[in-house]
Amino acid sequence: xxxxxxxxxxxxxxxxxxxxxxxxxxxxxxxxxxxxxxxxxxxxxxxxxxxxxxxxxxxxxxxxxxxxxxxxxxxxxxxxxxxxxxxxxxxxxxxxxxxxxxxxxxxxxxxxxxxxxxxxxxxxxxxxxxxxxxxxxxxxxxxxxxxxxxxxxxxxxxxxxxxxxxxxxxxxxxxxxxxxxxxxxxxxxxxxxxxxxxxxxxxxxxxxxxxxxxxxxxxxxxxxxxxxxxxxxxxxxxxxxxxxxxxxxxxxxxxxxxxxxxxxxxxxxxxxxxxxxxxxxxxxxxxxxxxxxxxxxxxxxxxxxxxxxxxxxxxxxxxxxxxxxxxxxxxxxxxxxxxxxxxxxxxxxxxxxxxxxxxxxxxxxxxxxxxxxxxxxxxxxxxxxxxxxxxxxxxxxxxxxxxxxx
Amino acid sequence: xxxxxxxxxxxxxxxxxxxxxxxxxxxxxxxxxxxxxxxxxxxxxxxxxxxxxxxxxxxxxxxxxxxxxxxxxxxxxxxxxxxxxxxxxxxxxxxxxxxxxxxxxxxxxxxxxxxxxxxxxxxxxxxxxxxxxxxxxxxxxxxxxxxxxxxxxxxxxxxxxxxxxxxxxxxxxxxxxxxxxxxxxxxxxxxxxxxxxxxxxxxxxxxxxxxxxxxxxxxxxxxxxxxxxxxxxxxxxxxxxxxxxxxxxxxxxxxxxxxxxxxxxxxxxxxxxxxxxxxxxxxxxxxxxxxxxxxxxxxxxxxxxxxxxxxxxxxxxxxxxxxxxxxxxxxxxxxxxxxxxxxxxxxxxxxxxxxxxxxxxxxxxxxxxxxxxxxxxxxxxxxxxxxxxxxxxxxxxxxxxxxxxx
Numbered sequence: 001x002x003x004x005x006x007x008x009x010x011x012x013x014x015x016x017x018x019x020x021x022x023x024x025x026x027x028x029x030x031x032x033x034x035x036x037x038x039x040x041x042x043x044x045x046x047x048x049x050x051x052x053x054x055x056x057x058x059x060x061x062x063x064x065x066x067x068x069x070x071x072x073x074x075x076x077x078x079x080x081x082x083x084x085x086x087x088x089x090x091x092x093x094x095x096x097x098x099x100x101x102x103x104x105x106x107x108x109x110x111x112x113x114x115x116x117x118x119x120x121x122x123x124x125x126x127x128x129x130x131x132x133x134x135x136x137x138x139x140x141x142x143x144x145x146x147x148x149x150x151x152x153x154x155x156x157x158x159x160x161x162x163x164x165x166x167x168x169x170x171x172x173x174x175x176x177x178x179x180x181x182x183x184x185x186x187x188x189x190x191x192x193x194x195x196x197x198x199x200x201x202x203x204x205x206x207x208x209x210x211x212x213x214x215x216x217x218x219x220x221x222x223x224x225x226x227x228x229x230x231x232x233x234x235x236x237x238x239x240x241x242x243x244x245x246x247x248x249x250x251x252x253x254x255x256x257x258x259x260x261x262x263x264x265x266x267x268x269x270x271x272x273x274x275x276x277x278x279x280x281x282x283x284x285x286x287x288x289x290x291x292x293x294x295x296x297x298x299x300x301x302x303x304x305x306x307x308x309x310x311x312x313x314x315x316x317x318x319x320x321x322x323x324x325x326x327x328x329x330x331x332x333x334x335x336x337x338x339x340x341x342x343x344x345x346x347x348x349x350x351x352x353x354x355x356x357x358x359x360x361x362x363x364x365x366x367x368x369x370x371x372x373x374x375x376x377x378x379x380x381x382x383x384x385x386x387x388x389x390x391x392x393x394x395x396x397x398x399x400x401x402x403x404x405x406x
Numbered sequence: 407x408x409x410x411x412x413x414x415x416x417x418x419x420x421x422x423x424x425x426x427x428x429x430x431x432x433x434x435x436x437x438x439x440x441x442x443x444x445x446x447x448x449x450x451x452x453x454x455x456x457x458x459x460x461x462x463x464x465x466x467x468x469x470x471x472x473x474x475x476x477x478x479x480x481x482x483x484x485x486x487x488x489x490x491x492x493x494x495x496x497x498x499x500x501x502x503x504x505x506x507x508x509x510x511x512x513x514x515x516x517x518x519x520x521x522x523x524x525x526x527x528x529x530x531x532x533x534x535x536x537x538x539x540x541x542x543x544x545x546x547x548x549x550x551x552x553x554x555x556x557x558x559x560x561x562x563x564x565x566x567x568x569x570x571x572x573x574x575x576x577x578x579x580x581x582x583x584x585x586x587x588x589x590x591x592x593x594x595x596x597x598x599x600x601x602x603x604x605x606x607x608x609x610x611x612x613x614x615x616x617x618x619x620x621x622x623x624x625x626x627x628x629x630x631x632x633x634x635x636x637x638x639x640x641x642x643x644x645x646x647x648x649x650x651x652x653x654x655x656x657x658x659x660x661x662x663x664x665x666x667x668x669x670x671x672x673x674x675x676x677x678x679x680x681x682x683x684x685x686x687x688x689x690x691x692x693x694x695x696x697x698x699x700x701x702x703x704x705x706x707x708x709x710x711x712x713x714x715x716x717x718x719x720x721x722x723x724x725x726x727x728x729x730x731x732x733x734x735x736x737x738x739x740x741x742x743x744x745x746x747x748x749x750x751x752x753x754x755x756x757x758x759x760x761x762x763x764x765x766x767x768x769x770x771x772x773x774x775x776x777x778x779x780x781x782x783x784x785x786x787x788x789x790x791x792x793x794x795x796x797x798x799x800x801x802x803x804x805x806x807x808x809x810x811x812x
Contacts, residue, residue: 016462050482056422059489068500069485072478076456079475083465094474098504099549143505 002167003125004034007135007157010044012172012231013077016084021231023084025172026130028234030090035125037164039135039157040081042073061109067137067147071097074134074153082132092130095120097137097145102156104138104146111146113138113155116163125164133160154215162222169219169226170237171211176230177238178203178210180403181255186395188404192253194239194246199253200226202346202380216240249349251356252401255394258342261291262315263372263384266322268303268332278329279306282321288314292342292375292384303332307373309384312338340372341390344382345397357381363400367392408573409531410440413541413563416450418578418637419483422490427637429490431578432536434640436496441531443570445541445563446487448479467515473543473553477503480540480559488538498536501526503543503551508562510544510552517552519544519561522569531570539566560621568628575625575632576643577617582636583644584609584616586809587661591797594810598659600645600652605659606632608752608786622646655755657762658807661800664748667697668721669778669790672728674709674738684735685712688727694720698748698781698790709738713779715790718744746778747796750788751803763787769806773798 006026013019022038030036041047050070051061059066078094085092100120104111124131135153140146148155154171161169176191178200183189195203197220204213210228219226219240229237243249269275276295283290291309298304310318315338322334350356357374360381364371369392373384385393398404412432419425428444436442447453456476457467465472484500491498506526510517530537541559546552554561560577567575582597584606589595601609603626610619616634625632625646635643649655675681682701689696697715704710716724721744728740756762763780766787770777775798779790791799804810 016459019463053422053482053486054489057425057486057489058493059486063489063492065485065488065492065500068488068502069482072481075478075481076459076475079471080459080463080465082471082474083460083463083469086469086471087464094471096474096551145502 002034003037003164004029005037005039005157005161005164005166005169006172007039007153007169008041008172008231009153010041010047011174013040013042013081014044016080019077019080020084022081023088023090025231026085027088027090030130034167036130037121037125037160037166038081038130038132039153039160040074040077040132041135041153042077046073046076062107064108064140064144067108067145070147071134071137071145074136078132078134085130085132090130091128092132093124094132094134095124096134098139098143100133102138102159104140104148106140106142106146108140108146110149111138111140113148113159116159118163121160121164151212151214154212155218158215158218158222158224158226162218162224166224169224171226171228172231173210173228174231175210175228176233176235177228178240178254180253181394181398182257185391186398188398190403190405192238194241195253196243196246196348197240198243198348198379199346200240202344203254203256211240243348249352250347251349251353252345252347252403253349254346255397255401255403256344256346257390257394259387259390260311260313261309261340261342261384262312262336262338263307263309263340264315264318264322265305265307265335266329266331267305267335269306270330271298271302271304275329276306278325279322282325283318286317286321288318288321292373292382294373294375309340309342309373339387340384341387342382342384343390343393343397344380345401346380348379350379359400360397363396364393367396369393408440409443409570410435411443411445411563411567411570411572411575412578413445413559413575414447414578414637415559416447416453417580419446419448419487420450422486425483425486426490428487429494429496431637432491433494433496436536440573442536443527443531443566443572444487444536444538445559445566446480446483446538447541447559448483452479452482468513470514470546470550473514473551476553477540477543477551480542484538484540491536491538496536497534498538499530500538500540501530502540504545504549506539508544508565510546510554512546512548512552514546514552516555517544517546519554519565522565524569527566527570557618557620560618561624564621564624564628564630564632568624568630572630575630577632577634578637579616579634580637581616581634582639582641583634584660586659587800587804588663592801592804594804596809596811598644600647601659602649602652602754603646604649604754604785605752606646608750609660609662617646649754655758656753657755657759658751658753658809659755660752661803661807661809662750662752663796663800665793665796666717666719667715667746667748667790668718668742668744669713669715669746670721670724670728671711671713671741672735672737673711673741675712676736677704677708677710681735682712684731685728688731689724692723692727694724694727698779698788700779700781715746715748715779745793746790747793748788748790749796749799749803750786751807752786754785756785765806766803769802770799773802775799
C-alpha cells in the first residue's frame with residue numbers, strides 16, 4: 001500500500017465546515033487504497049491573531065514563548081480534523097510535534113527540522129489510522145515547542161512525506177496547479193502536468209506563490225514527489241518531480257513575472273577595484289537583498305554606470321543607504337525607478353537548447369519593449385522592462401515559446 | 407524563601423492588557439521576597455469557543471481530541487504572561503502540562519491529577535525564574551493531553567502548591583474574599599478573614615461560587631492553605647485553612663443560599679419497603695442528582711408523602727421519569743414547585759454549640775416564613791422556603807447569628 005501525505009492550508013481549514021470537507025478528501029484517498037497521513041495549517045487568520053498577541057505582550061518571534069503561543073493554531077485544527085474523520089468512520093488521531101516527535105534545532109521562530117521519528121506514525125498507519133499532524137511545529141533539543149516560520153507547513157508536509165517514504169506529497173491549495181504563466185493575464189496559459197524541482201524553485205521565488213521555497217528545496221534534496229492541487233476539485237494538479245521523470249523536456253516550461261522590483265542606477269561611478277564592495281556592503285548590512293546587478297564596460301576607462309534591483313519595499317532605504325556614502329562612492333547621479341517588472345522564462349530544457357535568450361530578446365524587440373537589465377542562470381533568463389509592458393511581454397513570450405493551449 | 411502559588415482565572419487574563427496587570431501582581435509578590443509560581447486559565451470565552459468547535463466537529467468531551475483542542479486556551483495565556491513578565495524584568499518561562507509533567511489518569515475531559523513532578527519547577531524557581539503553568543491540563547499515561555473539566559484550573563493551582571510545599575495558594579477572583587453571606591442582598595455582610603475547608607466546601611456547593619469544590623477538597627486533603635482574593639486590589643482576601651488554625655470558632659460562620667432548587671412531592675405513596683429505591687433508582691439512572699429528601703411518618707399506616715429536591719434544570723426530566731413509573735409507585739398525586747430557595751447556615755462551631763437549628767427555626771417563624779423541608783449535616787442546617795422570602799430570610803438570619811458588621 002502506498003503512503004500519501006496530504007497537506008491543507010489555512011483557507012482549507014478556515015472553519016469546521018471546511019474541515020469536514022477536508023475529511024471527505026482524506027477519506028477519498030484512503031478509499032482508493034492508500035495509507036494517508038495529513039499535515040495541517042492553522043485556521044486562516046488565527047496565526048496572525050496569535051502573532052498579534054505576542055507582539056502586544058512585547059514578545060519577539062525568536063522567543064520560545066512566541067512558539068508556544070503560535071503553535072496552538074495548528075493544535076486546534078488537527079484535533080478537529082481527527083474528530084471529523086472519526087465521525088465519517090475513518091479511524092484517526094492527532095500527533096503533535098512533541099508527540100511524534102519532530103526534532104528541530106533550537107532557533108525559535110524559524111527552526112529547521114532535523115529528524116522526524118517515524119515509529120509512532122508508522123504504527124498508527126499500520127493500525128489503519130490516519131495520523132493528523134500539525135504543520136509548522138516541532139520540538140527543540142531543550143524540549144520546547146518550536147515553529148518553522150511562515151509557510152512552514154509545506155515544509156513539514158514534505159519532511160513527513162520524506163521520512164515516511166511516501167509515494168507522493170499532495171499540497172492542497174487555492175489553485176489547481178502550476179500554470180505556464182499567470183492565467184489571469186494570459187488566457188491561453190496551460191496547467192502543467194509536471195514540472196521539475198529546479199523550475200518550481202524559480203517559479204516560487206519569482207512570484208508564482210504556490211509552494212514555499214524551503215519546501216521545494218527539501219523535496220528536491222530528498223527526491224520527494226510533490227503534487228500541487230486544488231482543495232476545491234478532485235482533478236489532478238501539477239506534479240513536481242525530478243528531472244529524470246520528465247522524458248521530453250520543453251525548451252521553456254513557464255514564464256514568471258514579479259512586479260515587486262525597483263531599479264537603482266549609479267551614474268558615472270568610479271571604475272576601480274573595491275567599488276562594488278563599497279556599494280553592496282552597506283546594503284547587505286542593512287539587510288537589503290539585491291537581486292539583479294549589471295555593470296557596463298567602462299567607456300572612458302575612468303567611470304562606469306552600475307544598475308541593480310531591490311524589492312519595492314526596500315527601495316527607499318536602499319537609496320538612503322547609498323546616498324549616505326556619496327562622498328566615498330563619488331558617483332555623478334543616482335536614478336531610481338519602481339515602475340519596472342521582472343519577466344523570466346524558465347526551463348531545464350534550456351541546458352540543451354541553444355537560442356532561448358535570443359528568442360526572448362527578439363520577441364520583446366518585435367513588440368517595441370526595451371530591455372533595461374538582463375540576468376541569466378542555468379535554467380532561467382530574466383529581463384527587467386517597464387511595468388506597463390507586463391501583459392504584452394507575457395503574452396508575446398508565451399506564444400513565442402509555443403506554450404499556448406491549443 | 408516561601409513559595410507562593412498564584413492562580414488567575416479567565417477574566418483576569420481576558421486580553422493582553424489584563425495579562426500585563428497580572429504580571430505586575432506577580433512582580434509585587436516576588437519583590438516581597440517570595441518565590442512565585444503562577445497557574446492560569448484561558449482567556450475568558452476562549453474555552454467556550456473551543457468547546458463549540460469540538461461539538462461542531464461531532465466530538466464529545468471524553469475524546470482525547472477534545473482535550474488536545476481545548477487545552478490550547480491555557481497554552482496561549484501562559485506564553486503571553488511569561489513574555490509580559492520578562493518585559494518588566496521578571497525572568498519567567500511557561501511550563502506546559504506535558505513538559506512538567508502533570509501526570510493524570512486517562513479519563514479525558516475530566517481527568518484527575520495523580521502526580522506532579524517537581525524537579526523542573528523547583529529548578530526553575532531556584533534559578534530565580536517564575537514558572538507559568540497552564541491550569542486545567544495534564545498528560546495521560548498514554549502521553550496524550552488531558553483536561554480536568556470545568557474549573558479545573560483551581561484544582562491545578564492547589565495541586566501545584568501542594569506538590570511544591572507552597573506556603574499559600576492564592577486564588578485571584580472577581581471578588582475580594584468570602585463573605586458571611588451575599589453582600590448584594592445583605593449590606594451588613596462581612597468579609598471573613600478565615601474560613602475552614604469544611605465550611606468552604608459547604609459554601610461552594612451551595613452557590614457561593616468562589617472556589618471549585620474539587621480544589622477545596624484537594625486543599626483539605628493535602629492541608630494546603632488557600633487564599634481567595636481580588637485581582638483588582640491588593641487587600642488581603644479570605645484564608646481557607648484547617649480548623650486548627652482558627653482559635654475561636656463562631657457558632658455560625660456564614661449563610662448561603664441557592665435559588666437553583668425545585669421541589670417534588672409524591673402524595674400518598676405506598677409506605678412499604680422498596681418504595682424509596684423504586685423512586686430514586688430511576689432518577690439516578692437518568693443522572694438526576696437528588697439533594698434534600700424528606701419522608702413523613704405514615705398517618706394511616708398505608709401511605710405517606712415523600713418530598714425531595716432537584717436542580718431547576720433537572721425538574722422537567724425528573725417529573726417525566728417519575729410519571730413513567732406511576733403504575734408501579736401508585737402515588738395519588740405529584741406536585742412540583744420551582745419557586746423555592748434553599749437557605750443554609752454553616753459553621754464548624756455547630757459541633758460544639760447547641761441550639762443552632764432552633765435559633766434558625768425561631769428566627770424564620772418570627773418573620774412568618776414557612777419551612778417546607780429541613781435537612782442537616784454536621785456543620786450545616788438547610789431549609790427550603792418559598793423563593794419570595796430569600797432576602798428577608800438571609801437578613802434575619804444574618805442578624806440572629808450575630809454576623810452583621812458593626
